[in-house]
Amino acid sequence: MSIRHLDALFAPASVAVFGASQRPSSVGATVWRNLHRNFPGRLYPVNPKHAALDGVKVYANVADLPEAPDLAVICTPATTVVPLIQALGERGTRAAIVVTAGLDKATRQAMLDAAKVHTLRILGPNCIGLLVPHLGLNASFAHIGALPGDLAFVSQSGALVTAMLDWAGSRGIGFSNFVSLGERADVDFGDMLDYLGSDPKTRAILLYIESVDESHKFMSAARAAARNKPVIVVKAGRSAAGQAAAASHTGALAGSDAVFDAAIARAGMLRVDTLHDLFLAAETLSRFRDGPSGPLIVLTNGGGAGVMAADAAAAEGVPLAVLDDALRARLDAVLPANWSHANPVDIIGDAPAERYVAALEALSHDTANAVLFIHAPTAIVPSSEIAQAMLPQVTAAPRRVLGCWLGDGAVAQARQTFRQAGVPDYNTPEEAVRAFNFLRTYRLHQEELLETPPARSAAHAPDLPAIRTIVSAVLADGRELLTEPEAKALLGAAGLPVVPTRVVGASADAAQAAADALGYPVVVKILSHAISHKSDVGGVRLNIGSASELREVCTSMLVRVRELRPDADVQGFTVQPMVRKKHAHELIIGASVDPVFGPVILFGAGGTAVEVLADRALSLPPLNTPLALAQIQRTRIAKLLKGYRDEPAADIDAIAQVLVSVSQLLADVPELAELDINPLLVNHEGAVALDARVRVSASQPAGAANFAIRPYPAELIETWDWQGQSVTLRPIRPEDEPQHRAFLEKLDPEDIRLRVFYSRRSIEHSELARLTQIDYAREMAFIATRHIEGDGEETLGTVRATVDPDNHTAEFGVIVRSDLKGSGLGHRLMDKMIEHLRARGTQRLVGTVLRINRGMLELAHHLGFQESHNPIDPDDYHTRFVSLDLQTDT
Known part of the structure; x- marks a missing residue:
């Protein structure tokens, strides 16, 4: 995740066009013409076949250019792209638009390898280009320019770019930036969201998306951008088919487009159906x-x-x-x-x-x-x-x-x-x-x-050893599907309410003995590793009221199952009491793993007609109670659950707790591939799972590490005895915004000036949101807090580090309340950050410190940092650069 060198892409002082020409209808001629008309910076056409274009000198190659251009636009054949990127990187260019199409997989990778050495950023290949109207920059082969405005439009489709320019121009709609991503070899939606989210000339970001590749990167950038300004999405593919071969209802219902909807909601963005609605929503x-x-x-x-x-x-x-x-x-x-x-x-x-x-x-x-x-x-x-x-x-x-x-x-x-x-x-x-x-x-x-729940709920602790025993036994047996008793035992160990179930052999005598012990009426189900949907083969019978009826049911069920599934090995029956709840609703709660966004949780109307009703809502874990309640409210059955006429309201909190428990199960059990609780029977007295299907996989597709949204890292919370007081060191949370504002307001102006975090005492909500609503993967901020009797919690100091995309270098800043300087608080905060970064494998921690900030420089020296001149500007006398190697043995 990086906006490194994107300023060279969006605000270049000089541009070189490779393949510039005057050949009619050629891409190189169109790009040259669009740039030459309006670009006020230095412009260099490059083509060995020409001496001049429109009175401008033409250069034969990269070496002949009078300077390293900030931006290169490449319109030459595919075979020339890699050598050009190599030469441009060596010369010092930091951004390129590869308009060229037709790069095969090997050429594309060679292009990326050549660019990476020099951190040269690439837009494309196979893209229309980009337009920055307020700079007069039209580095594209679009047939029409864009009006200046404050909407940013980023499209995965090149054809849509030209159509949208035409449509918007006729309606007087202007843009801050207009970008065609092409094949997204390097610069992708995540990079665009990061850059445009902080662009002061952009008041709303509009996206046309056909697919998302790196969900973690996309979600991290989307959540950061959406905190500052509206992000509105049109995505093609609402009719994409679900996973037809899935073993559970959840797998079949959780199609990728529905998962994308859930991701959009959780990221604070808005999805609309049409391009017209895109601008309608932006206006609003x-x-x-x-x-x-x-x-x-x-x-x-x-x-x-x-x-x-x-x-x-x-x-x-x-x-x-x-x-x-x-x-x-x-x-x-x-x-x-x-x-x-x-x-x-x-x-x-x-x-x-x-x-x-x-x-x-x-x-x-x-x-x-x-x-x-x-x-x-x-x-x-x-x-x-x-x-x-x-x-x-x-x-x-x-x-x-x-x-x-x-x-x-x-x-x-x-x-x-x-x-x-x-x-x-x-x-x-x-x-x-x-x-x-x-x-x-x-x-x-x-x-x-705004909700950032931890991976694990504090409400109850699951029996993880029991869960691990069940999962390990199933995988050791060469199976993926758990039997119904195994599935219920797993859910019970996870703290979910399940109906008591007895497992017996494939005989009416054994089933009768279990039913006599449980008491009639009972439910009998066939037990077979090979049969997942038991009702499809007549393998479920409800409300059996007597021993004679039970014996007849068991005999006929065995005959019917063996006729319909002669390949299935029948282990026996399960017997459970017939649960009758007045005013009950049948619901489904499940989980599956989306190939793009990872684990996903489903809630909706359950029963045997679950696919026909298609009343469901999806969400991405981790969940807490507010998120679970919001997911419930997105379904039609939520209206029934609230009660009507003489029907009492169902226990919504019990449903929400099941959803939170499923979220925790996904975090704790990386082997969990699919889960169905159907039906979950719920009324005003509570909830109970009557049936469950679980599939596990040795490839471990779940687990908190595969969540598209990084959970709140509660495991990093610790207490510290400081000057006879108990101080909490913990990652910052979105709800810390009010106390973070109060903390900043207590800082002396001189302390603010000396720190790299803040440049002023008064901070806007959008900036405070950026500081408190962070992605814990690419940025970490720890705060030191103490409890104030009758007045909640107060912040005493904070340390922050932002990590580059390769997890190589993190840049830090630390600040302590002005009246607490010299108390050891800053040292402890820095120790906490260094320990965290070392654990995640970050190689180096760096910072830029004002030369007059002797306190910070002394702290850095004490922690083992090396001090040097500013590597970006060696002539800068006012700042010093400090760095610490984190992975060296000491």
């Missing part, structure tokens, strides 16, 4: 991101438009606010007697500008609800006058109003007034409501983003 989230997302109030001058909005809200699941008596009274005071007296609020078509203002003022007392303002032009008053009159209210903080001016020419000026004032604007009521629903979904995803 970038202009109305902090606006309310509760029930909607529709304010309109036309009853029909209001009805259209209400219908759209019902279709999208957007609730309309109910007007209380106080609000109706305020509206009665300013509206004519024949107003609608309900939501939508119809203020009648003859309304003058003053009525609009008064109605909006009446609605402004309720700050929890957003207002969708819909206006149809009339002859009473020009729409532009209405827009101007409403401007102070619609631009007031916090933002609460979305605009919808119906029509074209008659409302053009009004629409422009709203847009220039930063008010999101839509062409139709349906479009406006759909956009508002995007905001609601986005808010839910942002809430999930």
Whole structure:
């Protein structure tokens, strides 16, 4: 994960075009023309067949160039790419766009190997290129340029790039950056998200994705970027088939596209279906991101438009606010007697500008609800006058109003007034409501983003030795599928509620003895290593009420199973009590391993018709209770679980605990490949697993190390006795933001200036979010805290290190509260970080320290750091560079 040298790609001072020419319709000619028209920097065409192009000197090769270009654009045949990358890297170029297509696997790898030596970054191959409109940089062979703006668009499809440029240009939509990734040999979606997430000229990031290769990298970058600005995704492939050969319902239901949806939600991003919706969502989230997302109030001058909005809200699941008596009274005071007296609020078509203002003022007392303002032009008053009159209210903080001016020419000026004032604007009521629903979904995803649970729940400890014994025995037996008794024993050891089960031989006498001991009625199931879905072969019989009935069932079941599955070796039967729960629901909870995003958890409506109902929601582990509850709420059956009429609400907390336990099981048992608990029977009294299937694999596809989202590293928490007080040293958490702000506010300005972390005392929420909501794989921050009686916890100091993609070098910064300097706290924090980085195999720890910061330099020397000049700028007198080899024997 790195944005190393991407500044050379996006903001080059000089560009060389290899293969530049004037040959009509050639890629080299198009790229040269696009750059030559607008690029203000130094431009070097390279082609041994030409002496000059458009009055510019042409160079024969890399060696002839007067300088190492910041950026090289390669439009030459595939056989020339590797030598060019080698020569450019040796010359000092740090970024290249490889437009060339047709590189085979070996050539592509040779290109990457040549670039890696010099940390030269490559966009492509087989890409259109990139555009940075505000710099006049069009390093692409697109047929049209891009308007400057503040949206970044990154596409995996080259054809879509050119179509999107055409479409956006005709609508006046501008971009900060426009990127075609091509084959993503080096620069990929993760790199783009990292770079654009911190780009001040980009207010929203739009992605067109066809596939994701490195899920850990993608999720880490996506979660970091989504904390700072909206990230909106269109992904092709919603109809991708599931895993048809899976042994469990979960494996069959958890298709890769549904898993991608779960990943998008957990990363705090928003997925939309169409390119039009991509810009619709960008308009809403970038202009109305902090606006309310509760029930909607529709304010309109036309009853029909209001009805259209209400219908759209019902279709999208957007609730309309109910007007209380106080609000109706305020509206009665300013509206004519024949107003609608309900939501939508119809203020009648003859309304003058003053009525609009008064109605909006009446609605402004309720700050929890957003207002969708819909206006149809009339002859009473020009729409532009209405827009101007409403401007102070619609631009007031916090933002609460979305605009919808119906029509074209008659409302053009009004629409422009709203847009220039930063008010999101839509062409139709349906479009406006759909956009508002995007905001609601986005808010839910942002809430999930803030959750960083540990891999293991503190609620209960599973019996790991018992679980390991079961898994090891199954694999030693040459099997992957656990029998039902083995599966239930595993779940029981994991702390999940399971129904008691007896295992007997393949005889009616043995089954009867077990049933007599358990008590009737009972359930009998066939037991065979070869049969996973027992009901498919008549291998399940419920509610057996007597010994005679049981004996008849066992005899006929053996005959039927042997007819349908003569290949299956039948070990016997399982017998369990018939569980009858009043007001019960049949649910399914399961787990499988996605080939891209790793372990995934499923919840939904269960029973034998689970595939037909297709009511399920997926999530990525690790889960905690809030995330589990959010997953439950994404299903249709969640409405039934809340209770209705005389049906009591189900024990939702019990369901959530099962989900959290499954998440913990995935973390603790790397061999777990598939899991089905179906049905999980739930009512108001609790939950119990009636049946379970488990498949394990020696390849260990699960385990916390394979989670797409790194769990909170709770194992790194420790306490330390400091000056007679108990101090906790732990990784930072998102919920630490308020106390981290308080910590920074207690620092002396001089201490802030001396540290590399912060340059100012006042820090924006987005920056605090970046500091507290970290990815524990590529960045680590430890804080030292102590408990304050009656006032919670306070932060005393923090140390942070960011690791490069190769886990070779980490850069650190450390800061201690100003009144605690010299107390040994900084030394202990640095020891903690050094110990952590050594354990993860990082080779070197480095830092840049101001020369006048003698305290930090002395601490570095005491810890064994070597001091030198700044390697990036040896002439920099004001800073010193310190480094520590972490893996050398001492």
